Amino acid sequence: MRKVVLGKSGLEVSAVGFGGIPIQRISVDEAVRVIRRALSLGVTFIDTAAGYSDSQQKVGAAIKGRRDGLVLASKSGAPTRDGLLRDVERSQQQMGVDVIDLYQLHSVSDRAGWERVSGPGGALEGLMEARDAGHVGHVGVTSHNLGLALEMIEHPAFETVQFPFNLVTSEPADELVPKVRELGLGFIVMKPLCGGQYDNARLAFKFLNGYPDLVPIPGIQRAEEIQEIVSLVESGETLRGDEKAEAAAIAAELGKLFCRRCGYCQPCPQGVAITMAMTFEGAAKRMPRDRLVKDWALHVAKVPDLCIECGECEEKCPYDLPIIETIKRTAELARDIMDAV
Ligand code: SF4
Numbered sequence: 001m002r003k004v005v006l007g008k009s010g011l012e013v014s015a016v017g018f019g020g021i022p023i024q025r026i027s028v029d030e031a032v033r034v035i036r037r038a039l040s041l042g043v044t045f046i047d048t049a050a051g052y053s054d055s056q057q058k059v060g061a062a063i064k065g066r067r068d069g070l071v072l073a074s075k076s077g078a079p080t081r082d083g084l085l086r087d088v089e090r091s092q093q094q095m096g097v098d099v100i101d102l103y104q105l106h107s108v109s110d111r112a113g114w115e116r117v118s119g120p121g122g123a124l125e126g127l128m129e130a131r132d133a134g135h136v137g138h139v140g141v142t143s144h145n146l147g148l149a150l151e152m153i154e155h156p157a158f159e160t161v162q163f164p165f166n167l168v169t170s171e172p173a174d175e176l177v178p179k180v181r182e183l184g185l186g187f188i189v190m191k192p193l194c195g196g197q198y199d200n201a202r203l204a205f206k207f208l209n210g211y212p213d214l215v216p217i218p219g220i221q222r223a224e225e226i227q228e229i230v231s232l233v234e235s236g237e238t239l240r241g242d243e244k245a246e247a248a249a250i251a252a253e254l255g256k257l258f259c260r261r262c263g264y265c266q267p268c269p270q271g272v273a274i275t276m277a278m279t280f281e282g283a284a285k286r287m288p289r290d291r292l293v294k295d296w297a298l299h300v301a302k303v304p305d306l307c308i309e310c311g312e313c314e315e316k317c318p319y320d321l322p323i324i325e326t327i328k329r330t331a332e333l334a335r336d337i338m339d340a341v
């Protein structure tokens, strides 16, 4: 498979990586089988996170005895130095490796969070310590907030950025992608299939093939999925005239519904976790049911009781999403899921 160098980290990875969210939903044996299938197809880059329940253990089980040539990435959402260092140690233990090639601050998506993690005693301090001690090879950041990402990537610590980019959320093409290139960072593409809200891999990857220096990490839970995606990436084919029109129509349609998780609509005066409710349908397809119920469904099901339809969030959403209507719909789904477990 074609290789891509992740900017100034110098890490050379396969042109498509393996995203470790959906393997939370499947058994260890299945996860090992899917990951090894990806490796056999030439995938050399695996991204997981301390926060993805047992994903790191499953990655560890799959790569046992086959670590050579792989680039492993993980991330931590711990806000403090100590929390970050604990997560790095846990990632090492769970994956059974001495060094994690790339470690990222996970989902830094609002200013207060960035000030906390980059301030004294914050997670970035711990991450630099972990790198200096040789526990992690390189340092990156992940985010859903475009304005903040544009700012954070100027921090000299970061060698890579991970951000959503797909045919629906293509806004990064305007400023973020050029700036990442200018600064010499690696760009890891989160949500190449719109976080589970879009399943036409052909158009999604032909769109991304137009950016061959970026590395998508689709979340995979079935061997057939990775096989199709690898073929599409290896083909190098980009959108043709009629496909461009098809993609534009899908982007226009889904773009009216797709939550970018940028967080601009928050906080809600009534305490609604709006982003969680807005992205619940996609999460329901990717997360294990028990975790979904524990972490998300309990809150999302209560949204209709909390929301007074003041409209403040819809005024703040730069994408004009129908937030009130959507969160009421996802609340019904959350209740159905809770009833079923
Ligand atoms: S409309 Fe509902 S969710 Fe939006 S800000 Fe008002 S109370 Fe919160």
Ligand code: SF4
Pocket: 258, 259, 260, 261, 262, 263, 264, 265, 266, 274, 275, 278, 316, 317, 318, 319, 321, 323
């Ligand atoms: S609802 Fe709009 S403002 Fe809120 S997180 Fe989603 S895209 Fe961003």
